[in-house]
Amino acid sequence: MARRVNILLIFALTSLFLAGTFIYQAPSRPTSGTFGPSSNPGERLLYEDRPLRISVIETGGSHDEVIAALVNAWGKLPGAELSFFQRLSRYGSHDIMRTLDLSNPIPDPRGMNDFRKWEGGDPDPDIIIAATCELDMRMYLQNMTQLLEHTKAYLFCVIHHADRWGIPEHKLEEPLSPWVRARRVEFLALSPHTAEFVVEKSLNKWKVVKEEGHQPLVRHFVPVFPVQLPPIPTDDSSLSFGLQGDFGQERRDYKMVFRRLGEFLKPASQKNNAKRQDTDTEKEMESDEDSQKAEIAPRNITLHLVGHGRHPPVPEDVINNVVFDEGLNYIDFYTILSRCFALLPAFATPEYLDRKASSTVPAGLIAGSPLVASKEIVDAYAYLTEDAVWLQAPEETDFDVIGRVLQLPNEERKAKAAKVRDLTKKIIDENIILARKWTLEAFKKIGVRTRA
Numbered sequence: 001m002a003r004r005v006n007i008l009l010i011f012a013l014t015s016l017f018l019a020g021t022f023i024y025q026a027p028s029r030p031t032s033g034t035f036g037p038s039s040n041p042g043e044r045l046l047y048e049d050r051p052l053r054i055s056v057i058e059t060g061g062s063h064d065e066v067i068a069a070l071v072n073a074w075g076k077l078p079g080a081e082l083s084f085f086q087r088l089s090r091y092g093s094h095d096i097m098r099t100l101d102l103s104n105p106i107p108d109p110r111g112m113n114d115f116r117k118w119e120g121g122d123p124d125p126d127i128i129i130a131a132t133c134e135l136d137m138r139m140y141l142q143n144m145t146q147l148l149e150h151t152k153a154y155l156f157c158v159i160h161h162a163d164r165w166g167i168p169e170h171k172l173e174e175p176l177s178p179w180v181r182a183r184r185v186e187f188l189a190l191s192p193h194t195a196e197f198v199v200e201k202s203l204n205k206w207k208v209v210k211e212e213g214h215q216p217l218v219r220h221f222v223p224v225f226p227v228q229l230p231p232i233p234t235d236d237s238s239l240s241f242g243l244q245g246d247f248g249q250e251r252r253d254y255k256m257v258f259r260r261l262g263e264f265l266k267p268a269s270q271k272n273n274a275k276r277q278d279t280d281t282e283k284e285m286e287s288d289e290d291s292q293k294a295e296i297a298p299r300n301i302t303l304h305l306v307g308h309g310r311h312p313p314v315p316e317d318v319i320n321n322v323v324f325d326e327g328l329n330y331i332d333f334y335t336i337l338s339r340c341f342a343l344l345p346a347f348a349t350p351e352y353l354d355r356k357a358s359s360t361v362p363a364g365l366i367a368g369s370p371l372v373a374s375k376e377i378v379d380a381y382a383y384l385t386e387d388a389v390w391l392q393a394p395e396e397t398d399f400d401v402i403g404r405v406l407q408l409p410n411e412e413r414k415a416k417a418a419k420v421r422d423l424t425k426k427i428i429d430e431n432i433i434l435a436r437k438w439t440l441e442a443f444k445k446i447g448v449r450t451r452a
Contacts, residue, residue: 051079052080052081053123053127054074055082055084055115056071056082056083056086057112057131057140058086058130059132059135060087060131061087061090062090064089064090064091064093064330065223066131066158066160066223067093068100068223068225069223069362071102071225072097072102072226074127075102076102077435078103080102081103082106082107083110083125084108085111086110086112089109092330096225096331099227100225127156127439128153130155131158133157134172137176145175148178148182152448154185154439155179156186157188159187159188160357161356162198163202163351166201166205177206177207180214181214182446183214186219186442187203187217189219190220190222190362192381193353194220194354195218195219197354201355220383222383222431224431227334229335229338229368232421233339233341233414236413237300239406240303241301241304241343241402242304243307244346245346245359246346247305247309247312247324249310249312250348251346252346256399257399258314261301262315262318264406265301265318265321301321302321303318303321304323304336306326306328307326308326333363338369343360343363343364343367344371344398344402345360345371345398353377357381365424368417368420370388370390371384372392372401375392384423388420388422
């Protein structure tokens, strides 16, 4: 009897095993591995005993912040192993990236010429992120052609100048058309408005894009990442606001800037003089509504000019209230901006509202500093929200907004800064989700099988 039970048990287990074999067949193993979603954040995205290899290339030499944002999103993919090929790694950008919670520690950056040496023993990448794509594709034309022909690598092509992609002189159509035909590339603009420009006014001029079935994906990616910031300032005895970018006088009317700063400082100075002279001037001022506002004006206001270039001349009456912050590492840069109750945009041309993506907008988000923004800016950089900026009315200048914000209770300024930090965290979390989603979609598209 016992023997019969054992035979039946063996038969039942064998049947279950065979049934399971027909119901679930292990997928074939393509050259780049088999990828699939994971409910466990620590589980490898790649179902082989090797990492998911991601190569980040950057031949421009001036886009550290964009690289850090891309690394924070794609470097969190389970099993992701990054390699960097850069012209420059500046201002301690890798020090910030080493603080990011990635699947694997980031390596030191390698020289950009090393990317041409894949035949020398480096393993093939699964993903290539061209962080300055309009330059990278020309620099690495031969190598990228080899990768297209001999690997299953997928290319994420980051766009900085949306208008260049429709100009034949920039020679971008030739190196990228084979990737478009192979459905192995998608384009990442750095704002919604530049993505729209690329689709409607640049790529639509390409011959390959006009071919049926070869319309490439164009998405936008917001270049923000987490940094360790000090707490939101609580003391309103000393207030700072900032201007970030090139100090060039063709970009800003600095005479106006310093005149308005002097106006912000003047009421407090008048009040102090009145007290020292022990006259009735203060009572006369209190009877005037504008002077009542001056009575609550902060005593110390500092303008931080954060960037580079030739310094504009600063008048004597405000020279102690203007600070030029330059040559900073990124940690100091974001720390200074985080202490500003407002950050002014420094858009030199209207092109920053249709074909160029400003670095000031994501810098303010990363630092938690509210941007002074018109409705046009919020519409163009649609990842912004009106409650996370100091919204500029149509009849106001940006310095009118600064004057208005200076009159607000300190609690309102703190609340605005908190909303900026909340928005930044939300965008960073979304970037991580999108990097995973886009990667899985990419591998499915090119035939690297995924598990449902």
